[in-house]
Amino acid sequence: MMKLHNYFRSSASFRVRIALNLKGLAYDYVPVHIARGEHRTGPFATISADQLVPLLEDDGERLSQSMAIIEYLEERHPSPPLLPSDALGRARVRALSESIACEIHPLNNLRVLKYLVRELKLDELAKNAWYRHWVREGMLAFERQLAQQPAGIYCWGNTPTMADCCLVPQIFNGQRFDCDFSGLPRTMAVFDACMQLEAFQQAQPSRCPDAEA
Numbered sequence: 001m002m003k004l005h006n007y008f009r010s011s012a013s014f015r016v017r018i019a020l021n022l023k024g025l026a027y028d029y030v031p032v033h034i035a036r037g038e039h040r041t042g043p044f045a046t047i048s049a050d051q052l053v054p055l056l057e058d059d060g061e062r063l064s065q066s067m068a069i070i071e072y073l074e075e076r077h078p079s080p081p082l083l084p085s086d087a088l089g090r091a092r093v094r095a096l097s098e099s100i101a102c103e104i105h106p107l108n109n110l111r112v113l114k115y116l117v118r119e120l121k122l123d124e125l126a127k128n129a130w131y132r133h134w135v136r137e138g139m140l141a142f143e144r145q146l147a148q149q150p151a152g153i154y155c156w157g158n159t160p161t162m163a164d165c166c167l168v169p170q171i172f173n174g175q176r177f178d179c180d181f182s183g184l185p186r187t188m189a190v191f192d193a194c195m196q197l198e199a200f201q202q203a204q205p206s207r208c209p210d211a212e213a
């Protein structure tokens with residue numbers, strides 16, 4: 001059985017939970033309370049090189065980085081596919097995924113927000129303004145990308161892909177910080193469509209074993 005070391009609120013973990021669910025793969029949920037620093041001090045710190053969640057254990061191997069994990073799952077368990085069968089489609093889906101995973105998320109993760117507050121002495125208001133600014137900028141760019149491609153139910157076509165695995169957690173996180181998601185019709189329609197699916201519902205933070213109010 002695979003083991004997923006993760007945290008209910010971690011959006012990078014949420015991506016992998018969705019991918020595992022979409023593929024119907026069972027896994028052991030191993031909670032790592034990153035808000036309490038367990039990723040840096042607890043037993044997790046000894047098994048994780050980058051001390052970040054998620055970390056997937058499979059066949060005695062440990063894998064980090066959510067996008068690499070999802071691509072690994074895709075190769076090991078190709079059905080149902082989370083990447084299109086054609087090169088152009090795969091490039092489009094990876095570009096959408098990276099728009100979130102590389103352009104938005106790194107600016108807003110826990111250690112960056114902590115640095116803004118502890119080292120740069122930003123107050124809560126300024127920290128939240130930072131967060132909301134980068135989410136808004138990133139989501140507007142995401143919407144422009146969606147608008148340039150053929151209409152579909154999901155980010156790419158009519159079946160969920162890796163891009164949807166990235167989009168939904170980013171919206172969840174943004175909602176927690178009261179980000180402005182107005183004027184994003186394609187993006188929010190895709191979000192709503194994803195949230196109709198059991199795989200996405202089951203992966204959401206409130207359904208996780210370590211969920212907190």
Ligand SMILES: N[C@@H](CCC(=O)N[C@@H](CS)C(=O)NCC(=O)O)C(=O)O
Nearest residue numbers: 010011012052053065066109110111
């Ligand atoms: N690029 C990484 C990001 C991993 C990451 O930043 N995870 C966050 C939770 S979403 C984390 O462990 N944060 C701990 C910290 O910032 O100290 C991935 O996609 O897996």
